[in-house]
Every structure is written in C-alpha cells, then in structure tokens.
Amino acid sequence: MTSVAEIEDAVSxxxxxxxxxxxxxxxxxxxxxxxxxxxxxxxSGKLDRLAEEALADLRRGDVREL
Incomplete structure (x- = not known):
C-alpha cells in the first residue's frame, strides 16, 4: 500500500x-x-433539522441577503 508520504513525494x-x-x-x-x-x-433525513431551522429563521425575517 502507498503511504501518504510516498504520495506527497510523488506529487511534489x-x-x-x-x-x-x-x-x-x-x-x-x-x-x-x-x-x-x-x-x-x-x-436519510440528517439535514431536516437544519432545514427547519433555516425556514424558521426565514419566517421570522431573521435572514440577510448574501
């Protein structure tokens, strides 16, 4: 198996x-x-909580334009 050091050396x-x-x-x-x-x-639903938080911020107007 190739080590990270060998890869770094080859790339350099x-x-x-x-x-x-x-x-x-x-x-x-x-x-x-x-x-x-x-x-x-x-x-898998792992992002559902974050999406809900973002939507709640949007509904409250607690957002800013990028």
Whole structure:
C-alpha cells in the first residue's frame, strides 16, 4: 500500500502540467464525494433539522441577503 508520504513525494516531483492535471482531478474527486455525502445525508433525513431551522429563521425575517 502507498503511504501518504510516498504520495506527497510523488506529487511534489510532478512537472507543472501534470500537477495541474492532478489538481483538477483531485478537485473533481473531492467534489463528487461531497455531493454524494450531501445527497445521502439529505435522503436519510440528517439535514431536516437544519432545514427547519433555516425556514424558521426565514419566517421570522431573521435572514440577510448574501
């Protein structure tokens, strides 16, 4: 198995164009994992309490525009 130190070393030796390609791949990889987790949490009801709190804030007018 590859260790984190070995991965760090390999990444540090990448030429700039390969590093850019790796960075783009890793960003997409992390985004997909995040999206999957949010989807799973929403489907399981884990976010229901937060949604209710946000809606209650909205009904009270306790919000600000971003």
């Amino acid at each position: 030796r990448l030429p700039p164009e390969d590093l850019a390609a790796f960075r783009a791949w890793f960003e997409a990889f992390e985004a997909e994992r995040f999206d999957r987790r949010i989807t799973e949490d929403a489907a």
